Amino acid sequence: MKWVLFNIIILICFQISSIRSQQQYTANQVLNCKTKDEFLYTCTGHHHHHHLSCQSFLIFKSKPPFDSVTTIAALMSSNPQELARINHVTETAVFPIDKDVVIPVNCSCSDRYNYQAITTFLLSPLGKTYFIVANLTFQGLSTCSSLMHANRYSEFDLEDGFELKVPLRCACPTKDQVLSGTKYLLTYSIVFKDNVPDIARRFNVSVESVLKANGFSETDPTLFPFTTILIPLTEEPSISRRVIRPETSTVPSAKRSKSKKPLKVGVPVVCSLLVFLGVLVIYMRKGKKVQDSEEMSHSRKDLLVEIASFERIIKAFSFRELQKATKNFDHKRRIKGSVYRGEFGNQIVAVKKTGIDVSMQVNMLSKINHINLTKLYGFCMNQDSLYLVFEYMKMGSLRDWLRSGKRSKETHGFCKRVQIAMDVAHGLHYLHNFAKPMYVHNNINSSNILLDSKMRAKISNFSHARTTDHVRVLTTRIVGSRGYMAPEYVGNGSVNSKVDVYSFGVVMLELISGKDAVFIEGGQEVLLSTTMATIMDDGGNAEKELRCMIDLADEEDGSMEYAVQMMKLSLTCVKQDPESRPSMDEVVSSLVRIHVDLQRTVDRCSERIILTKSDPFNEINVCDDDEEGCNV
Structure with missing residues (x-):
């Protein structure tokens, strides 16, 4: 035995x-x-x-x-x-x-x-x-x-x-x-x-x-x-038998090489661009014939699959290049915190000094490609610090824009704010459904949403992003911004796509009400999501009270109906039970319907459904940014 x-x-x-x-x-x-x-x-x-x-x-x-x-x-x-x-x-x-x-x-x-x-x-x-x-x-x-x-x-x-x-x-x-x-x-x-x-x-x-x-x-x-x-x-490695890694172009760069090497990259890039333009032309022609949001949604999904396969090129910058671009990190070039404005010829970038272990973030940003996510151009490691080089967002964060004193229908109109919500929704929808692997941002807030010169919104700061592929992940390290974090995340560290939906709901509430996610009322700090949810539960006077919370200029009375619809959508996103919240696919569909109805109602917005040259991936632009007087 x-x-x-x-x-x-x-x-x-x-x-x-x-x-x-x-x-x-x-x-x-x-x-x-x-x-x-x-x-x-x-x-x-x-x-x-x-x-x-x-x-x-x-x-x-x-x-x-x-x-x-x-x-x-x-x-x-x-x-x-x-x-x-x-x-x-x-x-x-x-x-x-x-x-x-x-x-x-x-x-x-x-x-x-x-x-x-x-x-x-x-x-x-x-x-x-x-x-x-x-x-x-x-x-x-x-x-x-x-x-x-x-x-x-x-x-x-x-x-x-x-x-x-x-x-x-x-x-x-x-x-x-x-x-x-x-x-x-x-x-x-x-x-x-x-x-x-x-x-x-x-x-x-x-x-x-x-x-x-x-x-x-x-x-x-x-x-x-x-x-x-x-x-x-099975045998000794040999250079003659191996396929050499393709050379990649560098972006951005102040000087262009005169050698013929860029042609090796240029030909496939030009071919990809021609294919992309071909798809875009076909898509724009189809867009003119589309009469409702559902048809447009199908076209957008098909195009997003193509976009998801586009490759990104990440450059390894030298520290000397960054010093030259930022004038040795001059305080006059500081945008905010540890972020500096840099110039490479005519290309303006944002240079962010960060911690050393950001390999996951860099790896992620090298794989994703969407118009509503800030682009990473490159990185630089110097001594114990690492620098990330991003595209420059001229108008700063959404939070700063909402807080700015110059409030007018041109700068803070409801039409403009709905477009911002659409941009953010598209970015999250891409992360949750089309990125490979799929990601949860895990830190959506109005400070991490940046606005470019055309007031188009892009999601930034992916330092807390997690790959989940729609499977719940538990973490013991709770990080995030107060007022934006979903209750299940704060309570037990549960991370999945519904955490982003909750945070996005709070951002929409900020857009509609003009208030911060955490604001002072009666001498005490109050959560915006809790305040709105309480109003909604009041019963008979709920809609009247919601209307009082909506931040609209006098000239925007025609938008009130759609602002209420957007408010109600926001409140479904911030429900306590994550299973009761919509997916980002459902959120995008709802916002599309609001867009379409708003376009038909608001006289001062363009009556045409158009595709913006800078963003062919969004179905609808209620406001044509190239025309004066479009904004409500």
């Missing part, structure tokens, strides 16, 4: 070791310097752990001063002759900037638990933190936490000239991988816009083998910059 039990235990242990035959992708956890985990690949090879070593490979992008065979080989403690051979260059070769260079290393299980290839690095003024050494110098091929474990220096005591021991992330094939023909594992460092299918094609391997080697359960998982994945190879 004992022997039977012993054999069962041995069998279970064998099965467990088989389950661990793949390395788990650690996502952006590797960017956390405080963790106790080193985030090196665990020893799961088919030889005995104490003596396990193998030939492995890394991918490094050449950047000065590490842009030659000699300097890269010294940085990685790699054999320069082998490095030159596998990259088909001479030992004196200098690589172009951002060239993919294959680095051969000897990978071993030296500490009995983790694989690593060891190199050393002398600290310089350009790299005085473990985070910078791991993620900028070694491009994620090492980790901040593994550097802290491997060296005796405190993160606050690093000085020029200190020699650091640098564990590089590598791995040896497992028994199952060897049996399936894998001879080598290559460590690939993720950059913006990378995805598993493209990486697999680049190295001429199957998507399934890459997914299995990294423990992915999804077919197209989210990848984070400065992290690595393993590529199983």
Whole structure:
């Protein structure tokens, strides 16, 4: 009986070791310097752990001063002759900037638990933190936490000239991988816009083998910059056999290169633009024939699917470029808080200084593309700070606009406010239904809604965004703005699309009433959503009291009916029970009907249903921004 039990235990242990035959992708956890985990690949090879070593490979992008065979080989403690051979260059070769260079290393299980290839690095003024050494110098091929474990220096005591021991992330094939023909594992460092299918094609391997080697359960998982994945190879990697990563254009830039390289990007971009214009022309022609909102909604959904596939290009700016653009972050260029106005030639941008760990936000913004979401042009990492470069929104936040003293029918008319609500609704509808993966913004408020020069609204600040794919997520870290947070989020940390619906309902109440989400009444702070809901529950005089709360100019009496409809829609969005709230799809449909009816009623708004040149994705523009006197 004992022997039977012993054999069962041995069998279970064998099965467990088989389950661990793949390395788990650690996502952006590797960017956390405080963790106790080193985030090196665990020893799961088919030889005995104490003596396990193998030939492995890394991918490094050449950047000065590490842009030659000699300097890269010294940085990685790699054999320069082998490095030159596998990259088909001479030992004196200098690589172009951002060239993919294959680095051969000897990978071993030296500490009995983790694989690593060891190199050393002398600290310089350009790299005085473990985070910078791991993620900028070694491009994620090492980790901040593994550097802290491997060296005796405190993160606050690093000085020029200190020699650091640098564990590089590598791995040896497992028994199952060897049996399936894998001879080598290559460590690939993720950059913006990378995805598993493209990486697999680049190295001429199957998507399934890459997914299995990294423990992915999804077919197209989210990848984070400065992290690595393993590529199983049946033969040595060769530049001649790999598909080189396509060069990308940079935006914005004050100077245009005179070289022919941009043509490689220009041709597909022009083709995409022609296709887009073709779709737009067809859509505009169809729009003239559309008579009701439902037909327009179907057309919009079809077009949104096309838009969701458009790719974004994110640029890595140098700190010197940002200093020049902002005049060294002059206080006169400060917009608000840590946001500065920058200029790249004729292009105006907003430069925001932020915390170091925003990889998820940057990764998200590189994948989404919608007219009602602020665009991220690029980023810059300098010392312990990270800078994000966004499109410039001339009119500032919705909150500031609502609070501004110059209130008039031209600037604060109901027509204009309904358009703003439509813009925000479209942005959220895109995030909830068309982004891949789908997102919850999780911090909608009037300060995070920005207005451009044409008073079109765009959602900003995605630092608290979460991927949910319509599944509830629980969090213990409650963050947000008072007056906007849904009760289930405050109560138990539940995050799903209905949290955004609640916050959007509060924003609509602000638009209609002109009041803040939290305002003073009778010497006490009052929540706008609670006040409005209480009025609605009063019964007989509810609608009369609601009308008193609506902020309309005297000339806008014809809009009152639609303002009440919008108020009632807002109140359904802020219901206590999330299941009783509408989806953003339903909200958009309701706003479309209000738009259509308002257009037919208000004499001073254009009687034509048009498509704005700057935003072909919104079905209806009640107000034509190009015509004077359109606003009520």
